[in-house]
Amino acid sequence: MTIVTLKELRASLPKGKRLIGIDHGAKTWGLAVCNPDLTIATPLKTIERSKFSLDVKILAAICREYGVGGFVIGLPLNMDGSEGPRVDSVRHFAENLLQAREVFGFEPLIAFFDERLSTSAVDDFLNEHTKLSRQKRDAVIDKLAAQVILQGALEKMAKG
Numbered sequence: 001m002t003i004v005t006l007k008e009l010r011a012s013l014p015k016g017k018r019l020i021g022i023d024h025g026a027k028t029w030g031l032a033v034c035n036p037d038l039t040i041a042t043p044l045k046t047i048e049r050s051k052f053s054l055d056v057k058i059l060a061a062i063c064r065e066y067g068v069g070g071f072v073i074g075l076p077l078n079m080d081g082s083e084g085p086r087v088d089s090v091r092h093f094a095e096n097l098l099q100a101r102e103v104f105g106f107e108p109l110i111a112f113f114d115e116r117l118s119t120s121a122v123d124d125f126l127n128e129h130t131k132l133s134r135q136k137r138d139a140v141i142d143k144l145a146a147q148v149i150l151q152g153a154l155e156k157m158a159k160g
Helices: 006-012 052-066 085-099 118-129 134-159
Strands: 018-024 028-034 041-048 068-075 109-114
Touching: 006 068, 006 109, 006 134, 018 052, 018 085, 018 134, 028 052, 028 134, 041 052, 041 134, 052 068, 052 085, 068 085, 068 134, 085 109, 109 134
Parallel strands: 018 068, 068 109
Antiparallel strands: 018 028, 028 041
C-alpha cells in the first residue's frame, strides 16, 4: 500500500478497480464508493468506530465486495491551508492502513483530498433541503461527506 498523489492514483489504479472515499472522524468512518469508470461517487455506509483491527476487517470486506483498489481519504486542512492536529490524526490513520495491508489481501493505493467544508456543506444542504431530524441527519452526514470528498477527487483526476 502506498500513499500517492491523485494523479499517481489514477495512473496506477488497475483497470476496473473502484475507489473508496473515506471521511475519517473521531467516532465514525463515512464511506463512499465510485463506479469502475471513476466518474460517479455514491454514498455507501458509515462505520461506527470501535477497535481498529475490527474496523479494518469491515473495510477489507467492503473492498472485496466492491472490487476496490484504492482509497481517497479526506484531509481536514485548516481554512488557511495549514495542517493541524486533525490532519495528523488522518495521516496516522493512513499509516495504520499501511500496517494492516495483509487484511486487505491486495496492495491498495491511498491518496488524500482536501476536505475543507465537506461536512459543513453536507450539513447545510440537509438543513435547507430536507426535513430530517438532527439524529437522522447525523446518521447520513458522514457517508455523504465521503461522497463529496470522493467526487471532488474524481473530478480533479479527470481534469489531469
